Amino acid sequence: MKKIKILALIAIVVFVVQNVGEAVQNLVYGEPAPTQSKLYTDSYDSHLKLAVRPTDTCVPGTVHSTVTGTDAPFWATRIEAFGYIEPSASLIAMTFGLVALLLFALYGTYCLIRTIISVTRGDVFTRLNVRRMRFFVYSLMLLGAGYEVWRWLSYVEASQRLVLTGYEVVYEGLQFDWLPYVLLALFTELFAAGVKMKEEQDLTI
Numbered sequence: 001m002k003k004i005k006i007l008a009l010i011a012i013v014v015f016v017v018q019n020v021g022e023a024v025q026n027l028v029y030g031e032p033a034p035t036q037s038k039l040y041t042d043s044y045d046s047h048l049k050l051a052v053r054p055t056d057t058c059v060p061g062t063v064h065s066t067v068t069g070t071d072a073p074f075w076a077t078r079i080e081a082f083g084y085i086e087p088s089a090s091l092i093a094m095t096f097g098l099v100a101l102l103l104f105a106l107y108g109t110y111c112l113i114r115t116i117i118s119v120t121r122g123d124v125f126t127r128l129n130v131r132r133m134r135f136f137v138y139s140l141m142l143l144g145a146g147y148e149v150w151r152w153l154s155y156v157e158a159s160q161r162l163v164l165t166g167y168e169v170v171y172e173g174l175q176f177d178w179l180p181y182v183l184l185a186l187f188t189e190l191f192a193a194g195v196k197m198k199e200e201q202d203l204t205i
Helices: 002-029 088-122 127-161 179-205
Strands: 046-054 061-064 071-074 078-082 167-169
Touching: 071 088, 127 167, 127 179
Parallel strands: none
Antiparallel strands: 046 078, 046 167, 061 071
16 A cells, blocks of 8 residues: 555656646747637737648759758748638637536546545545546547647648648647546556455455
């Protein structure tokens, strides 16, 4: 039980440092927030930072090497532009949906803290802890899924409403770190199965 208490304390510290600390840093230094109304932005200002790729009509620029005396072609993979695009109704609705999912994820975080407190008090294999862990894991996964949908909608609007000579806006793929949460969901369900087996053994005895 002592090892469990130590691991629970470490879990709290790691969670605070990685998630709460990162959130505070984002607020201080103006990192991206999923509730922004600007399309595909990486900051709170009016800059639009887009992932792009050259098309057949792209004319590459050249850079000159002072060492070899030769020129080499170059093209952009990301473009930073000034401006603001009025978001569509679907993107606005998705933004409000993200806010709701964020509140749900905050409640899931509260459930995690309650679970850790219960474990430190000796209440480990209980249905209540299973329910709390499920709230925590699946609320974060729902938030991640909502964020990915928001990013995809942003990409669609940027690609349809922006004209970039020689380039096209590209979708950068999934950004949410899914593997740790999928594994956590797996272990949560294994924990739930263990609790169920324990209850069945207690009834048998």
